Each structure stands twice: as structure tokens, then as C-alpha cells.
Amino acid sequence: MDDEGVVRLDAEYDEARLSAHFEALLAAGERIEPRDWMPEGYRRMLLRQIAQHAHSEIIGMQPEGAWLTRAPTLHRKAVLLAKVQDEAGHGLYLYAAAETLGVSRAELLDALHSGHQRYAATFNHPALTWADAGAIAWLTDGAAVVNQVPLCQTSYGPYARAMRRVCQEEAFHVRQGYDMLHALCQGTPQQKEMAQDAVNRWWLPAVALMFGPPDTVAGGADARTAAMGAAVTRRSMAWGIKRHTNDELRQRFVDQVVPQAERLGLTLPDPGIRWNEERGHYDFGPIDWRVFRDSLGDGSLVARQRLAHRVAAHEDGAWVREAVDAHAAGGGDWREAA
Amino acid sequence: MSSTDTAAYALRLGDDALVLAQRLCAWVTRAPTIEEDLALSNIALDLIGHARTLLAHSGALDGTGRTEDQLAYLRTEREFRNALLLELPNGDFAVTLARQLAYSLYARLLYGELAASADEVLAGFAVRAAKEVEYHAMHATGWTVRLARGTAESRRRMRAGLETVWPYTGELFEEDALTRRLAAAGTGVNPAGIRESWEKAVTAVLADAELAVPAPSWQASGGREGLHTEAFGALVAELQSVHRQFPGGTW
Numbered sequence: 165m166d167d168e169g170v171v172r173l174d175a176e177y178d179e180a181r182l183s184a185h186f187e188a189l190l191a192a193g194e195r196i197e198p199r200d201w202m203p204e205g206y207r208r209m210l211l212r213q214i215a216q217h218a219h220s221e222i223i224g225m226q227p228e229g230a231w232l233t234r235a236p237t238l239h240r241k242a243v244l245l246a247k248v249q250d251e252a253g254h255g256l257y258l259y260a261a262a263e264t265l266g267v268s269r270a271e272l273l274d275a276l277h278s279g280h281q282r283y284a285a286t287f288n289h290p291a292l293t294w295a296d297a298g299a300i301a302w303l304t305d306g307a308a309v310v311n312q313v314p315l316c317q318t319s320y321g322p323y324a325r326a327m328r329r330v331c332q333e334e335a336f337h338v339r340q341g342y343d344m345l346h347a348l349c350q351g352t353p354q355q356k357e358m359a360q361d362a363v364n365r366w367w368l369p370a371v372a373l374m375f376g377p378p379d380t381v382a383g384g385a386d387a388r389t390a391a392m393g394a395a396v397t398r399r400s401m402a403w404g405i406k407r408h409t410n411d412e413l414r415q416r417f418v419d420q421v422v423p424q425a426e427r428l429g430l431t432l433p434d435p436g437i438r439w440n441e442e443r444g445h446y447d448f449g450p451i452d453w454r455v456f457r458d459s460l461g462d463g464s465l466v467a468r469q470r471l472a473h474r475v476a477a478h479e480d481g482a483w484v485r486e487a488v489d490a491h492a493a494g495g496g497d498w499r500e501a502a
Numbered sequence: 503m504s505s506t507d508t509a510a511y512a513l514r515l516g517d518d519a520l521v522l523a524q525r526l527c528a529w530v531t532r533a534p535t536i537e538e539d540l541a542l543s544n545i546a547l548d549l550i551g552h553a554r555t556l557l558a559h560s561g562a563l564d565g566t567g568r569t570e571d572q573l574a575y576l577r578t579e580r581e582f583r584n585a586l587l588l589e590l591p592n593g594d595f596a597v598t599l600a601r602q603l604a605y606s607l608y609a610r611l612l613y614g615e616l617a618a619s620a621d622e623v624l625a626g627f628a629v630r631a632a633k634e635v636e637y638h639a640m641h642a643t644g645w646t647v648r649l650a651r652g653t654a655e656s657r658r659r660m661r662a663g664l665e666t667v668w669p670y671t672g673e674l675f676e677e678d679a680l681t682r683r684l685a686a687a688g689t690g691v692n693p694a695g696i697r698e699s700w701e702k703a704v705t706a707v708l709a710d711a712e713l714a715v716p717a718p719s720w721q722a723s724g725g726r727e728g729l730h731t732e733a734f735g736a737l738v739a740e741l742q743s744v745h746r747q748f749p750g751g752t753w
């Protein structure tokens with residue numbers, strides 16, 4: 165056998181051994197760390213998910229951030245500032261987790277800006293009134309918590325650790341959102357109307373888009389869509405990235421939110437919601453995915469605005485980041501102007 | 503020392519903090535880096551805290567019993583008493599940072615002295631606030647030097663930022679009958695008395711940045727009497743829009 169052949173055989177042998185080690189770690193419920201060997205597909209799936217998650221934190225600052233200057237009391241202004249600040253922090257934790265997979269934050273931001281990587285389409289929904297800030301925190305952060313609690317046990321160590329820090333803060337955001345809506349519901353009839361209107365508009369973006377596509381037929385999708393979703397979910401669960409199907413988490417969210425809405429005295433805009441004694445869960449109406457996707461897709465007006473806002477901030481700040489680099493390098497670039 | 507004097511004084515300081523916080527809120531999601539989104543929102547959050555304490559104190563002492571929110575949300579443009587520096591439009595990052603530098607170095611000195619105020623609420627507030635503005639001053643100082651000694655463009659912008667805000671810094675140190683009565687009673691700080699220390703502090707930072715202290719050809723004034731810039735009406739309208747939308751509402 166020639167040398168090349170020996171090398172190839174060695175590589176195959178190594179790969180099989182490494183792969184067995186990787187599978188053994190997963191089977192034992194241990195965390196995969198950046199230094200560990202991992203299949204390329206695992207790395208790609210993780211990177212995609214963590215990047216999308218990070219981008220969602222950053223783009224998700226926009227709909228609420230737009231209400232910072234208009235928050236109706238100084239207490240609410242402080243609470244909203246702290247929340248938007250937390251989301252920026254979540255973005256940073258998650259970019260740091262993604263960087264352990266060998267891609268820099270600058271590259272990830274470029275991929276966001278160029279549309280190569282996505283963020284949760286939920287945030288392509290416009291925040292039209294002050295009550296939207298409450299509805300976003302209660303419903304979308306509420307959905308995020310349901311998603312993220314199992315991710316604290318995800319198989320990739322840096323991601324699991326980032327999620328543990330994020331989860332504590334998210335739970336707080338949900339309570340604050342609920343509290344904001346609660347205050348509006350105790351106020352004038354118009355205030356309560358504003359709260360109801362915001363909940364009407366944010367319900368579907370939360371329940372549909374925060375959990376990803378349907379991956380069981382129970383999710384109301386046709387068999388083909390469900391099968392496509394299921395294939396991705398199966399892979400992700402086999403690698404211990406996800407622990408539950410999208411539809412399972414969606415159900416968990418609905419079960420949590422329905423009684424809370426009742427306590428607020430608000431209705432959820434789904435006539436199909438009713439307690440199902442047999443299942444021990446709330447039933448809810450099927451989601452028309454196709455129509456819904458189109459309305460909040462990449463080409464929608466708000467999607468364009470979100471990305472344009474983000475790109476403008478990045479481009480306007482380019483000279484600042486260049487200055488930081490030049491200063492850190494200790495060069496005398498600036499002297500030319502003096 | 504009349505309590506209405508203390509109320510009027512707390513209102514000036516509170517409005518300074520509130521109006522600057524309002525300006526900084528507009529940076530969030532627009533900063534050059536995510537770290538700066540965090541830093542600027544953090545500073546704004548501190549300033550909102552300062553405004554809340556100061557406005558609540560003012561309302562409690564001025565005989566009207568107004569709350570912090572009634573003062574923030576139900577006064578007209580002409581009733582605000584902040585210095586004009588704080589309401590200037592944000593401009594680019596260098597203009598905002600030049601204002602942060604001027605204000606945070608001033609506030610650090612002001613609160614340092616106010617910690618000895620005869621008014622217990624003001625004294626207690628100042629002890630806490632002085633620690634926070636110390637961080638704001640570090641933030642502004644670091645950026646001033648980095649931008650001045652970064653690239654040719656950042657240096658040009660930093661210099662332009664300083665030149666934009668400098669004519670508005672003199673107002674921070676203006677004395678009037680109110681500050682004289684307060685200083686005499688040991689309740690407030692004589693603003694003219696901290697000017698020299700402020701100039702020293704600013705000169706040291708700008709020396710590090712290898713920039714000259716701007717020599718303003720004119721000095722803005724009027725905020726303490728409620729005579730503001732044209733941009734201020736829009737700031738107040740935005741601040742108060744939701745609150746005023748539902749009179750008698752609960753938030």
C-alpha cells in the first residue's frame with residue numbers, strides 16, 4: 165500500500181474513533197466542549213441556531229427600544245431600559261458562544277447584515293403602541309423562556325452556559341411585561357383597549373414564530389410540512405441540541421399563557437382555545453403558516469426597516485470601531501490630521 | 503433656607519439628569535458597538551434614577567405635592583430648568599461623548615460637594631450619585647482619548663464634537679440669586695466655585711488626548727429660566743406623548 169493510502173486509512177480510523185467518543189459523551193449526557201471533536205453537521209447546526217438566537221436578541225431590541233423615549237412613567241422607562249440592556253447582553257453572551265465554533269462576531273454580524281443569517285421573524289412585526297412593549301415582553305419573552313429552559317441542558321457546553329444566564333433574566337422580563345399590561349388593564353377603558361389590541365397583534369407572532377415550524381401533525385400543519393420539520397427536529401434531538409419538538413414547546417407555552425390572559429382580563433385572538441380534559445392541555449386553532457410567513461417574511465416592510473436600522477447603526481459606527489482598532493494598535497494614524 | 507428654594511434647586515439638577523437620559527435613550531440600538539448600546543443605556547438608567555430622586559424631592563418641597571411623574575410628564579417646555587447643554591441634539595458619537603465628558607466631570611464635582619449638603623435627602627442622594635457619575639466620567643474620558651488618538655477622522659470628529667458643545671458648558675457654572683442663597687445656607691453648591699476644578703479636569707483629559715481646550719466665542723444661557731432651544735419642544739413632546747394620551751390613566 166502506498167503512503168497516501170495509509171494516511172487515508174488512518175484518518176478514517178481516527179474519525180470513527182472520534183465519532184464514537186462524541187456519541188459516548190452525548191449518551192452519557194455530558195457536555196461537548198469547544199476542544200472536543202464534533203461532526204461537521206453538528207457544528208453547522210449549532211452555529212446556525214446560536215447565531216440566529218444572537219441576532220434575534222439584537223434585532224429584538226428594536227421594537228421595544230423605539231418606546232424608550234416615550235415610556236409613560238420614569239419607573240417604566242427605567243424598567244424598559246434595563247430590559248433592552250439585558251437583551252444586548254444576551255446578544256453578547258450568544259455571540260461569544262458562537263465564536264467558540266470558530267466564527268468571529270464581525271463575521272456573524274456581516275452575515276446578519278447581508279441577510280445570510282436570519283433572526284426570529286417575530287420581530288418583523290411592528291410595535292405600534294406603548295402596550296406593544298408589554299405584549300412583547302409578556303408573549304415573546306414568555307415564548308423565549310419556554311424555548312430556552314430546555315436549552316440550559318443542551319449538549320454544547322458554551323451554549324448551555326450562555327442560556328443559563330439568559331434564562332434568569334428572561335423570566336424577569338416576562339413578569340415585567342405582564343405587570344405593564346396589568347397596569348393598563350386597571351386603567352381607563354381606552355388603556356385596556358390598547359392592551360387588548362397589542363395582545364391581539366402579538367399573539368400569533370409569538371405562538372407561531374417563536375417556536376419554529378411545525379414538526380408534528382398535531383401542530384396543525386399538513387403532513388408534508390410536518391415531515392420536513394420533523395426531520396430537522398429528529399437530527400437536532402439526536403445530537404442533544406434540542407430536547408423537545410417545536411409543537412411540544414408551543415403547547416407548553418399555550419398552556420402557560422391562557423390562564424395568565426384570563427387573570428389579566430384579556431382574550432387571546434384564537435376562538436379555538438379551550439381546555440381539553442382528555443389531553444390535559446388547551447386546544448388551540450391551526451396556524452395558517454403560508455399566509456403568516458409571507459406577511460412577516462424577509463421582504464416585508466418591517467423586515468426591511470429592521471435590517472436597515474441595524475445596518476445604519478453599524479455603518480455610522482464604522483469610524484468609531486476603526487478608531488478603537490487604531491488606538492489599540494498604538495499607531496500614529498491620527499497625527500496626519502494634526 | 504426656604505424649602506421652595508431647595509425644591510427649585512432639586513428641579514434644576516433633576517431636569518439636567520432627565521433630559522440627558524432622554525437624549526441617551528435615543529442611542530440605544532444605534533450605537534457603534536453592542537457594548538456601547540449597553541454602556542449608554544446603563545448611563546441613561548443611572549440618570550433616570552437621579553432624576554426620579556431629585557424630582558420627587560422637588561415635588562415634596564415645593565408645596566404642590568407633585569410626584570416625579572407629574573413633574574416629568576405634565577410640565578410645559580417653558581417649565582423645565584435644565585441647562586441647554588443637556589438638550590442639544592445627539593449629533594454623532596463624538597458630539598454625544600463630548601457632552602458626556604463635559605457633564606460627567608461637572609456632575610462628579612457637583613455631587614462630591616453636595617454630599618455635604620445640609621439637606622439630608624440631597625446629601626444622601628449625592629453620595630450615591632457621585633459613585634455612578636464617576637463611572638460615567640471614566641467612560642467619557644476613555645472615549646475622548648481613544649477618538650482623539652484613533653484615526654485622522656475620529657480625531658477630526660472629536661475636535662468638532664468638543665467645539666459643538668463647548669459654548670454650552672459655561673451655563674453649568676452660572677450663579678444666580680437662588681444658587682447664592684443655597685450655597686450660603688450650605689444646602690446647595692455654588693456652581694461658580696467648582697468651575698476651576700472642572701477646567702483643570704477637562705484640561706488634563708484633553709492634554710492626554712493631545713487636543714486644545716476649545717475657546718468658545720460665545721456662551722449659551724437661558725435653560726435655568728426655561729428659555730430652551732427650538733429642538734427642546736420636540737424632545738418634551740416625545741417624552742410626554744404616551745403619558746398625556748390617556749389623562750387619568752394608570753401605568
Ligand SMILES: [Fe+2]
Nearest residue numbers: 221250251254
Ligand atoms: Fe433576551
Ligand SMILES: [Fe+2]
Nearest residue numbers: 251305334337
Ligand atoms: Fe428578554
